[in-house]
Amino acid sequence: xxxxxxxxxxxxxxxxxxxxxxxxxxxxxxxxxxxxxxxxxxxxxxxxxxxxxxxxxxxxxxxxxxxxxxxx
Numbered sequence: 001x002x003x004x005x006x007x008x009x010x011x012x013x014x015x016x017x018x019x020x021x022x023x024x025x026x027x028x029x030x031x032x033x034x035x036x037x038x039x040x041x042x043x044x045x046x047x048x049x050x051x052x053x054x055x056x057x058x059x060x061x062x063x064x065x066x067x068x069x070x071x072x
Contacts, residue, residue: 002069005033005035005039006039006042006043007070008031008032008033009028009031009033009036009039009040009043009049010043010048010049010062010066010067010069010070011070012027012028012031012033013049013060013061013062013066014062014066014067014070017061017062018054018059018060018061019059019060019061020057020058020059021051021057021058021059021060022057022058024036024040024060040060043066044060046065046069047063047065047066048062048063048065048066048069049061049062049063049066050062050063
């Protein structure tokens with residue numbers, strides 16, 4: 001079961017789909033999420049978020065499993 005901050009982060013990713021690592025912190029602060037780093041790591045370990053290299057920059061993206069978990 002996901003907690004509230006995990007659901008918020010998945011919600012942010014479902015709207016943006018791809019977020020560069022350097023802008024991730026500001027996106028989370030704008031959304032009112034303070035414990036982002038630990039939550040991002042947990043969601044990644046669950047397979048809901050994935051770290052990728054896109055357009056020459058390190059990014060995070062939401063997976064299909066993450067989108068399904070958000071809809072539950």
